[in-house]
Amino acid sequence: MRLITPITISLILSLFILLTVGIRKDQICISDKSQFSYESQRKTEKNGVISIKFSVNPNNDDAREFLVEDVATSFSIEPTRCSMYIRRAFNRPGYVNDILRHRDEIWRYSYDGKGKKLLTLALTDDNSKYAGYFSGSFSIDWSEEYIVLEKTYTNPDDNKLVFKELKNLEKDVFTLSHEKLIEGDPQEIYGDIGFLKWSIDEKYFWGRLSDAAQTIAFFRIDTQNWIYGVFKPPPNTMGGNDLNPDLGYITYNPASYWSGDADFTAWEREERKKQGKSSDLRIYNLFIKEDRLIESTKDDPIWFYKPEWISENELEYELPSGQKKIYNLDTGEYKLIP
Secondary structure (H helix, E strand, O other): OOOOOHHHHHHHHHHHHHHHOOOOOOOOOOOOHHHEEEEEEEEOOOOOOEEEEEEEOOOOOOOEEEEEEEEOOOOOEEEOOOEEEEEEEEOOEOOEOOOOOOEEEEEEEEOOOOEEEEEEEEEEOOOOOEEEOEEEEEEEOOOOOEEEEEEOOOOHHHOEEEEEEOOEEEEEEEEEEHHHHHOOOOOOOOOEEEEEEEOOOOOEEEEEEEEOOEEEEEEEEEOOOOOEEEEOOOOOOEOOOOEOOOOOEEEEOOOOOOOOOHHHHHHHHHHHHHOOOOEEEEEEEOOOOOEEEEEEEOOOOOOOOOOEEEEOOEEEEEOOOOOEEEEEOOOOOEEEEO
8 A cells, every 4th residue: 555655745735735826715717808898887077087897707607797986998907817907097187176186096806896906007196296107008917927017208218118026016027128129120110118918828928119000010028038029010010900929920901091080081992992902901920921811802992800819820800791700820711700
């Protein structure tokens, strides 16, 4: 009979702790983002913020709903496995007469609706003195190890990305200045920092540098060794295109067109039709510079395909008819979505 030694017991206990650390028995967690949804309820006129109703369905049969007030914007919500993170604004300047004690903060909420302040992004003190620590953008990996922030433009020379461990917000784990991001080719690489995605294994964090709607460059940071790379996309890559964070493919249309004016848009569409031009959906690999044509249409020569990577090797997009298709990166095959 084989005896269980103290060392064996210790190893079993260590494995159990590794598998369960950070997750309480009563903690509500989700397996993927399809079990999480939200919708804006109303806008509060006095300060321009919104109220949002959240729905969580961790077991697909036990939906929970709760309301969060004073949400800065619906774009500032980050769901993770066992928590969601929300940017909230209180006494926002420009919407109320008394701007004292304005606060812009990130809050952590458990999926039962209980929230607690995580950190301050900006504030106005009792003497009306403004202090901006970080911009309103932030990103958190699915397992909640890191939060990524951007140092604000209060001091342009100090504009940088900041990585912190969520368990120790007092310390910066890694920083990357805007100056470092563009130093390889400052004539060709420039623009404002924007946050994009984490890879599925959460090893890499992706962002972009943009000038208005146009993407000037992408960057990727390895969170295991903090090595980063900057990649130039094809010309006319716009912000609405989608990045595959695992394989480095970006969708784009060489002849993208956008205008906020409906009359200009209609005129441009007709001009391109007269010239027999098409709208093309292409993908480009930022690592090996491979370029593929995925779809082309002349039905609407300024059509935006609404591309979305739904898995590591599957790209979903929409045709002018409203029909949706999926392109398989590995096989090159197409599938119509019923």
